[in-house]
Amino acid sequence: MATNWQTAVSERQMGERRKFAASLSLDKAATWIVLVPVAFFFVYPLWKLIALSVQTEAGLGLRYFAEVLANARTWEAVGHTITAAGLSTLISIGLGVSLAWLCAYTDIRGKAAIHALALLPLLIPSYVMTLAWTQLAGPQGVLNRAASWLAGGPVELWNVYGLDGIVVVMGLTHYPLVYMLTLSVLYRIPKELEWAAHSSGASARTVFARVTLPLALPGIAGGGLLAFISGLDNFGIPAFLGIPENIAVLSTLIYEEVIGFGPSAFARAAVLSVLLGVIALAGTGLQWGLLRKSRVDQTSAEDKSIRRSLGKHRLAVEIAVGGFLLVTSVLPLLSMAANAFVKAYGLPFVPENLTWKHFAFVLFDHAGTRGAIGNSLMLASMAGVLCVVAGTLFAYWRIHKPSAAGKAMEGAVALPYALPGMVLGLAMILTWIEPIPGWQPGVYGTVWLILIAYVTRFLILQVKSSTVSIMQVGKEVEEAARINGGRFWTRWRRILLPLYAPGMATGLFLVFLTAFTELTISSLLWTSGSETIGVVIFSFEQAGSTTYSTALSTVIVVAILLALSAGSLWKRYWQRRIER
Amino acid sequence: MNSARVVGVSKKFGGVTALHQLDLQIGQGEFVALLGPSGCGKTTLLRLLAGFESPTSGEIWINNECVADASKRKPPEERRIGMVFQSFALWPHLTVYENVAFPLQHQQQVPEAFRQNPKARVAQMLEMVGLGGMEERFPSQLSGGQKQRVALARAIVFNPTLLLMDEPLSSLDAELRMQMRKEIQFIHRELGTSIVYVTHDQSEALAMADQIVVMKSGRVEQAGTPHDIYYAPESPFVAKFVGRANFLKGSWAAPGTFLLEKHGAPALPITVSRDFSAFYAQQVLPVRPDQLKLSAWQPGADGIVGKVVHVQFQGRELIYSIRVGEEEWEVVTDISERFAYDEPVQVEVCL
Amino acid sequence: MNSARVVGVSKKFGGVTALHQLDLQIGQGEFVALLGPSGCGKTTLLRLLAGFESPTSGEIWINNECVADASKRKPPEERRIGMVFQSFALWPHLTVYENVAFPLQHQQQVPEAFRQNPKARVAQMLEMVGLGGMEERFPSQLSGGQKQRVALARAIVFNPTLLLMDEPLSSLDAELRMQMRKEIQFIHRELGTSIVYVTHDQSEALAMADQIVVMKSGRVEQAGTPHDIYYAPESPFVAKFVGRANFLKGSWAAPGTFLLEKHGAPALPITVSRDFSAFYAQQVLPVRPDQLKLSAWQPGADGIVGKVVHVQFQGRELIYSIRVGEEEWEVVTDISERFAYDEPVQVEVCL
Amino acid sequence: ACGSQPSSSTPSQPAPQSAPTAATAAPAEPASAKVAGTLSFYTSQPDADAAALIDGFSKKYPDVKVELFRSGTEEVISRLQAEAQAGQVKADVLLVADAPTFASLKKQDLLLPYASPEAADIPAEWKDADGAYTGTKVMATVLAVNSSKVKTLPDSWKVLTSPEAAGKAIMPSPLYSGAAAYNVGVLTRQNDFGWDYIAGLKTNQMTVTKGNGAVLKSVAGGEKDYGMVVDYLVARAKKEGSPVELVYPNEGVPVITEPIGIMKATKNEAAAKAFVDYVLSEEGQKLASSLGYTPIRKGVEAPEGLRAQDQIKALSANIDELEAAREADKKKFGEMMGGN
Ligand SMILES: Nc1ncnc2c1ncn2[C@@H]1O[C@H](COP(=O)(O)OP(=O)(O)OP(=O)(O)O)[C@@H](O)[C@H]1O
Ligand SMILES: Nc1ncnc2c1ncn2[C@@H]1O[C@H](COP(=O)(O)OP(=O)(O)OP(=O)(O)O)[C@@H](O)[C@H]1O
Ligand SMILES: [Mg+2]
Ligand SMILES: [Mg+2]
Numbered sequence A: 001m002a003t004n005w006q007t008a009v010s011e012r013q014m015g016e017r018r019k020f021a022a023s024l025s026l027d028k029a030a031t032w033i034v035l036v037p038v039a040f041f042f043v044y045p046l047w048k049l050i051a052l053s054v055q056t057e058a059g060l061g062l063r064y065f066a067e068v069l070a071n072a073r074t075w076e077a078v079g080h081t082i083t084a085a086g087l088s089t090l091i092s093i094g095l096g097v098s099l100a101w102l103c104a105y106t107d108i109r110g111k112a113a114i115h116a117l118a119l120l121p122l123l124i125p126s127y128v129m130t131l132a133w134t135q136l137a138g139p140q141g142v143l144n145r146a147a148s149w150l151a152g153g154p155v156e157l158w159n160v161y162g163l164d165g166i167v168v169v170m171g172l173t174h175y176p177l178v179y180m181l182t183l184s185v186l187y188r189i190p191k192e193l194e195w196a197a198h199s200s201g202a203s204a205r206t207v208f209a210r211v212t213l214p215l216a217l218p219g220i221a222g223g224g225l226l227a228f229i230s231g232l233d234n235f236g237i238p239a240f241l242g243i244p245e246n247i248a249v250l251s252t253l254i255y256e257e258v259i260g261f262g263p264s265a266f267a268r269a270a271v272l273s274v275l276l277g278v279i280a281l282a283g284t285g286l287q288w289g290l291l292r293k294s295r296v297d298q299t300s301a302e303d304k305s306i307r308r309s310l311g312k313h314r315l316a317v318e319i320a321v322g323g324f325l326l327v328t329s330v331l332p333l334l335s336m337a338a339n340a341f342v343k344a345y346g347l348p349f350v351p352e353n354l355t356w357k358h359f360a361f362v363l364f365d366h367a368g369t370r371g372a373i374g375n376s377l378m379l380a381s382m383a384g385v386l387c388v389v390a391g392t393l394f395a396y397w398r399i400h401k402p403s404a405a406g407k408a409m410e411g412a413v414a415l416p417y418a419l420p421g422m423v424l425g426l427a428m429i430l431t432w433i434e435p436i437p438g439w440q441p442g443v444y445g446t447v448w449l450i451l452i453a454y455v456t457r458f459l460i461l462q463v464k465s466s467t468v469s470i471m472q473v474g475k476e477v478e479e480a481a482r483i484n485g486g487r488f489w490t491r492w493r494r495i496l497l498p499l500y501a502p503g504m505a506t507g508l509f510l511v512f513l514t515a516f517t518e519l520t521i522s523s524l525l526w527t528s529g530s531e532t533i534g535v536v537i538f539s540f541e542q543a544g545s546t547t548y549s550t551a552l553s554t555v556i557v558v559a560i561l562l563a564l565s566a567g568s569l570w571k572r573y574w575q576r577r578i579e580r
Numbered sequence B, C: 001m002n003s004a005r006v007v008g009v010s011k012k013f014g015g016v017t018a019l020h021q022l023d024l025q026i027g028q029g030e031f032v033a034l035l036g037p038s039g040c041g042k043t044t045l046l047r048l049l050a051g052f053e054s055p056t057s058g059e060i061w062i063n064n065e066c067v068a069d070a071s072k073r074k075p076p077e078e079r080r081i082g083m084v085f086q087s088f089a090l091w092p093h094l095t096v097y098e099n100v101a102f103p104l105q106h107q108q109q110v111p112e113a114f115r116q117n118p119k120a121r122v123a124q125m126l127e128m129v130g131l132g133g134m135e136e137r138f139p140s141q142l143s144g145g146q147k148q149r150v151a152l153a154r155a156i157v158f159n160p161t162l163l164l165m166d167e168p169l170s171s172l173d174a175e176l177r178m179q180m181r182k183e184i185q186f187i188h189r190e191l192g193t194s195i196v197y198v199t200h201d202q203s204e205a206l207a208m209a210d211q212i213v214v215m216k217s218g219r220v221e222q223a224g225t226p227h228d229i230y231y232a233p234e235s236p237f238v239a240k241f242v243g244r245a246n247f248l249k250g251s252w253a254a255p256g257t258f259l260l261e262k263h264g265a266p267a268l269p270i271t272v273s274r275d276f277s278a279f280y281a282q283q284v285l286p287v288r289p290d291q292l293k294l295s296a297w298q299p300g301a302d303g304i305v306g307k308v309v310h311v312q313f314q315g316r317e318l319i320y321s322i323r324v325g326e327e328e329w330e331v332v333t334d335i336s337e338r339f340a341y342d343e344p345v346q347v348e349v350c351l
Numbered sequence D: 001a002c003g004s005q006p007s008s009s010t011p012s013q014p015a016p017q018s019a020p021t022a023a024t025a026a027p028a029e030p031a032s033a034k035v036a037g038t039l040s041f042y043t044s045q046p047d048a049d050a051a052a053l054i055d056g057f058s059k060k061y062p063d064v065k066v067e068l069f070r071s072g073t074e075e076v077i078s079r080l081q082a083e084a085q086a087g088q089v090k091a092d093v094l095l096v097a098d099a100p101t102f103a104s105l106k107k108q109d110l111l112l113p114y115a116s117p118e119a120a121d122i123p124a125e126w127k128d129a130d131g132a133y134t135g136t137k138v139m140a141t142v143l144a145v146n147s148s149k150v151k152t153l154p155d156s157w158k159v160l161t162s163p164e165a166a167g168k169a170i171m172p173s174p175l176y177s178g179a180a181a182y183n184v185g186v187l188t189r190q191n192d193f194g195w196d197y198i199a200g201l202k203t204n205q206m207t208v209t210k211g212n213g214a215v216l217k218s219v220a221g222g223e224k225d226y227g228m229v230v231d232y233l234v235a236r237a238k239k240e241g242s243p244v245e246l247v248y249p250n251e252g253v254p255v256i257t258e259p260i261g262i263m264k265a266t267k268n269e270a271a272a273k274a275f276v277d278y279v280l281s282e283e284g285q286k287l288a289s290s291l292g293y294t295p296i297r298k299g300v301e302a303p304e305g306l307r308a309q310d311q312i313k314a315l316s317a318n319i320d321e322l323e324a325a326r327e328a329d330k331k332k333f334g335e336m337m338g339g340n
Helices: A002-053 A063-070 A072-105 A111-123 A126-137 A142-151 A163-188 A191-199 A204-233 A236-245 A250-258 A265-291 A311-341 A357-365 A367-400 A404-418 A421-432 A447-471 A475-483 A488-516 A520-525 A533-542 A546-579 B042-050 B096-106 B112-116 B118-128 B144-156 B174-191 B202-208 B226-231 B236-243 C042-050 C096-106 C112-116 C118-128 C144-156 C174-191 C202-208 C226-231 C236-243 D015-023 D028-034 D047-060 D073-085 D099-107 D117-121 D157-161 D178-188 D194-203 D212-220 D231-240 D269-280 D282-290 D319-337
Strands: B004-013 B016-026 B031-035 B057-062 B065-068 B081-084 B162-166 B194-199 B211-216 B219-224 B246-254 B257-262 B265-271 B284-287 B292-296 B304-313 B317-324 B327-334 B344-349 C004-013 C016-026 C031-035 C057-062 C065-068 C081-084 C162-166 C194-199 C211-216 C219-224 C246-254 C257-262 C265-271 C284-287 C292-296 C304-313 C317-324 C327-334 C344-349 D037-043 D064-070 D093-095 D137-146 D169-172 D207-209 D226-230 D244-247 D253-256 D260-263
Touching: A002 A265, A002 A367, A002 A404, A002 A421, A002 A447, A063 A072, A063 A265, A072 A111, A072 A163, A072 A204, A072 A236, A072 A250, A072 A265, A072 A311, A111 A163, A111 A311, A111 A488, A111 A546, A126 A142, A126 A163, A126 A236, A126 A311, A163 A204, A163 A236, A163 A447, A163 A488, A191 A204, A191 B042, A191 B081, A204 A250, A204 A265, A204 A404, A204 A447, A236 A250, A236 D207, A250 A265, A250 A421, A250 D073, A265 A404, A265 A421, A265 D073, A311 A357, A311 A546, A357 A367, A357 A546, A367 A404, A367 A447, A367 A488, A367 A533, A404 A447, A421 A447, A421 A520, A421 D073, A447 A488, A447 A520, A475 A488, A475 C081, A488 A546, A520 A533, A520 D073, A533 A546, A533 D047, B004 B042, B016 B042, B016 B219, B031 B042, B031 B202, B042 B057, B042 B081, B042 B162, B042 B194, B081 B144, B096 B112, B096 B118, B096 B144, B112 B118, B118 B144, B144 B162, B144 B174, B174 B194, B174 B202, B174 C236, B194 B202, B202 B226, B202 B236, B202 C304, B211 B226, B211 B236, B219 B226, B219 B236, B226 B236, B226 C304, B236 B246, B236 B284, B236 C174, B246 B265, B246 B327, B292 B317, B292 B327, B304 C202, B304 C226, B317 B344, C004 C042, C016 C042, C016 C057, C016 C219, C031 C042, C031 C202, C042 C057, C042 C081, C042 C162, C042 C194, C081 C144, C096 C112, C096 C118, C096 C144, C112 C118, C118 C144, C144 C162, C144 C174, C174 C194, C174 C202, C194 C202, C202 C226, C202 C236, C211 C226, C211 C236, C219 C226, C219 C236, C226 C236, C236 C246, C236 C284, C246 C327, C292 C317, C292 C327, C317 C344, D037 D047, D037 D073, D037 D269, D047 D064, D047 D269, D047 D282, D064 D073, D064 D269, D073 D099, D073 D178, D093 D269, D099 D178, D099 D260, D099 D319, D117 D269, D137 D157, D137 D212, D137 D231, D157 D194, D157 D226, D169 D178, D169 D212, D178 D194, D178 D253, D178 D319, D194 D319, D207 D212, D212 D226, D212 D231, D212 D244, D226 D231, D231 D244, D260 D269, D269 D282
Parallel strands: B031 B194, B031 B211, B081 B162, B162 B194, C031 C194, C031 C211, C081 C162, C162 C194, D037 D064, D037 D093, D169 D207, D169 D226
Antiparallel strands: B004 B016, B004 B057, B057 B065, B211 B219, B246 B257, B246 B284, B257 B265, B292 B344, B304 B317, B304 B344, B317 B327, C004 C016, C004 C057, C057 C065, C211 C219, C246 C257, C246 C284, C257 C265, C292 C344, C304 C317, C304 C344, C317 C327, D093 D260, D137 D226, D137 D244, D137 D253
């Protein structure tokens, strides 16, 4: 009996020892578990691209590099790119952080509406956005006409065409990224840390600068990085506002090269893409530098209470915010809707010219629309789900096991988002037709390649959003879960996921929305039966049917807005029920 | 040099009332200790004094200025208050040096010498709390007690005129605690700083305070000098909480005579000299653990008999828990008097 | 019912060495108290036992299994340990009930009755720590002491076989603390749980532990029973830390005789009966505060003369700081013996 | 006049080919038995047009499943080039905007020569001598004018260099649009224009924008008065009611032909050839006309608002020369128009 018992015990110990060994090797394997897919999905396509840049007729060589780098236009474009992306990021950070602070901490009214409207710039196609801006601040725009009228002679107050316009419009388009990522961080900053600063005599401004801002850095730096690399890959804004002034940035230059069609076109575009990649990596590096000092000591719950009363300034602030959102979100939406309502493009917006028929056409008569909406919904949901899982795990690994390899891999994940969609699409084709010589997985020409491309391109959105939350959760909560017997799944399900949820939701939301309205990649990779919304809009636009494309865009944006409002109403209703 | 007054303040968190109509007076340069069981509202009161929260009703006055009522509130940064938070509230992104130097850079009316040379001042403070040489560490690289000491240094570095401390020594060992007590008393005495000091350690309150305020569930139970609180508790609660009193059951025959109950019947008259009127209603006599004496039980002896249910070794003394009838009394004895578990002992009351 | 062994463990954080080659033995069902000044490595040691960190060198054994060395580590979730964190580490998004019920749902080998009916068990635990009725609160809605009690309840709810507690009672008042001590001792005695208990409160360590381990800067200074630690300190550090000893300067003439220095010259022989060999090297005699007696100074009297520099009221006793030559001695006297500040007093040593 | 009239008589000529399929299904059966499988069609035609074309073809060859990839010319060619780079060209039939693009593909040896019998009625200048590609319609680049701003319609390209258009004209950039590059190539190789004309445009503050769509939007929206843009967009907008007018300048117009070609790598040559035949057939051309394009085949009527192919005075240049000089032209254009 005693011996039986002993063997049982030793067997159990043996079993535990084996498990113990397994869990350790899992720990070690983690690096490989991350490294291999990242290498395959992110590095390999980029490598294919780089390979193009060094393939000359005479074998491998740097001839194209020499050629492109010797061109003054290249360096001009590099300068413009850095200026446009850099300065617009500063604008985005300024706007995004201010708005997030107002919404998170003050007693400003209409937070749900602000939240929804602040998302519009991400949803409205950039050609609509720029068009609205040219109508507002172009040479013949409202602003300059009003100025001329006031001055009694022709004055040009500000012309949106040119580098300054690119900077401003980009900044206004990308600030929601900073806003979204910063908001969830702000809720998690323990009140007491701000109190401690106040009781040390710091004014509201000092507390903001020395406590709130540094503690919100994960969100600000993450959002800033996303804004920066969005600025790098953005084609629409520099194309519309830069080409007329002959201002090229790398993304437009790459487009120029790609459509050059010559035998060396791809190689030269690849060289430029490498330059763009280097700039993107520099941005990522800058962000790590900023985050170096970020730490958390304790984990606090989301605290949505009002921390700062605006007092007598409240109305003024509300008017300012309202005005800002009116110009940057509502007017573009209205201008888009107005284009969709007039019978034909260019007719004055008067009652007899208005019609519903474009909406009716795109929704009911156009065969492709419904299929496209279905496809986009499916693709965006799947991309969102894949990204939320992969991106969060990656971010977790990246933060809890800091290493040079981790940094490099984060850079690799960021690159596909920084490259123009066209380039990434081409890299996808080059890679996925035959990833390994002799192996054709058959995804090329199917909807699955679009999904892979979406995940590859948008994963960084999720990684950064999740990073924000993960950095705000101290290790002690996970330790407490472990010591209380929580195994991997339990820990994630009961402790980590709920605490990471805000960042994960932000990421899911961003990935879903951007994928849902994605244009370039889908228009390069789609095939019969896998049209996406982007493809349909792009086709309308190309066929000159601006009224249709704006009608469809309006429908999409309004539908998203309705969904958001329904969501927030439901949330409010639910909270009220819980409180009762 | 600050005085403060709390007038009829209530504070509610949703359905929970943390403070009920509380009144409190802190004189200029006074050292007030807030004592009370966990959850009685001590931290809440400090927060209201610091200005982080508004009272639900009532008023708070500092230096004859009404700084807060239900509708308005003077912001904390204008109150020139030093504060030690119960949870430390160190800034995780700043080093120890930066944490401590922060008030020097931002407080109004920092002595010029400190402002000119913050390095020296911070070094002096860290030396004082025993953290010399840890300037460059981040809070996450400190032990619990080290964090608490940084919080302490941060609160006092700029010579505040009013100092709010929420259990500032709770994570320190006896030695260090004794040292810090002295430092705090020094600041209090030399600079005339008014101090509101939350503690759960009676000996700290008794040793340091000019005035002790005993709180119970959001109300002031008794306020007075340490001596009064200890020797003239006005309620059984205070007697129990501050003096760890045992309540002997019986009945008050006359103001000076207590009839101790024995085997359910009043007997054993005990003559007292102090005023125990606070205990008439409950018909109990408060007796502190050191006012009871134990001796070996002699069969047939007439006296109170109890049984040892628990002993705690305390170095030079022992704390016995003695079951007498339905009650359990705590008795402190010298280390030399040993009784075994379950042994019957004779208990004597020596007031 | 668990034993644990720490063999030659060192732990470095970057340049800081928190533990030096530490050895420690925790017997089955033993209650070990870790005592030591702030920053000496107590929390670090607990974290190594729990499995959150790997030792830089050395090995950790639990139940005759090597659970960690520099290269491998058995994860904490498989160690079936209850733990109270110094910083509480409550889950902010879970209610008090959910926090406490978590181990019941996820630990291995939870008693079937608890697993079946977690509600009852959690209610019982919360009742025990005095938080009955607060099930639905979130940690952010609790006071400091309430949080600590939730942390305590969470650690013991599932009857762990090894319990690690990092200053589990530091935020509680004396009354509650006494109550919790009893609960913890009950768990220890009834369930045979092995306990490693970090505290900075000697009285807690002396009262509860089977074995006290005194640590100093990452090393074990002395380990032994409370009685040994208190009565036979092996180093001045332990004597000072546990017994608050004063060190009288002089010289050891013979093992039993200490010559007290007076006005710089040895004089006044004191005869001792215990073994003080640990203090020969430093030529000091450790005397605890209660082993010194004060009396009014009689001009011309032959004896040690000192001056009162500080008095602390402690209710039934007073703690005097007496300056004698260059030294400052701590003396505990009865409340009835009053001396004024700066008054010269005569000090007598009564071992 | 002579272009629109013969349209009624043309059926008599290609009758031997098209009559059997149109009249009875019997002879078609052996053909469609051969012509089956899937056919991958890459095109830059607008969505609806491509769909109509495939519809028409599928009615004739129900056994062929046409898989469509439609996008901008640039995207289509990029995808094709990427496929070629990867050694796996998936397209069977290609139809994109301009001939020089095909010339470039031909140079890369990606095209399968096929002299369609239907191509007989297409003028030689609009098809490749080796049959590598054949034009499918005639798309002229014309002057678009905002009719609410400009009351007297111009009749010459020279208006763009004249004072009344100063700062009020817009054109697509050859750097970002293949069709625009073709136009610039053609224009600069005409005696009346040459690079001086471009220089004149520059002096007259011509705005350069990304593509044809943007030009039309600018003109229709009233931001600019004059635009250089492809004809069918203008005609379509006008038909819908936009305030635009379409002008064929006297000097002639550059014409792109949306050629069609078969990829060498095709796996379904029979279907590919059938498809090309269909597009060039009278039926296919009528379809194009009904969709609003000028058919390329002699004798098929042009849609309302556009001139027929034989009434268009086409400016032309040697395709191979254009193809070879394209990069240089773009560069020169960029340098001339740049540096504001
Ligand atoms: N945000 C809150 N929501 C609800 N109840 C709260 C909140 N904050 C505090 N309380 C409650 O108010 C009461 C007083 O809390 P307070 O923190 O002032 O206690 P305390 O006296 O400081 O206790 P401790 O000694 O344990 O720190 C407690 O019962 C607590 O549970
Ligand atoms: N992450 C870290 N980096 C650097 N040093 C550290 C780190 N964590 C702890 N230390 C140092 O190691 C030493 C031991 O710390 P530990 O937390 O174990 O002390 P402790 O005995 O628990 O003290 P306390 O009683 O104050 O809680 C301290 O000096 C502390 O500053
Ligand atoms: Mg408190
Ligand atoms: Mg500790």
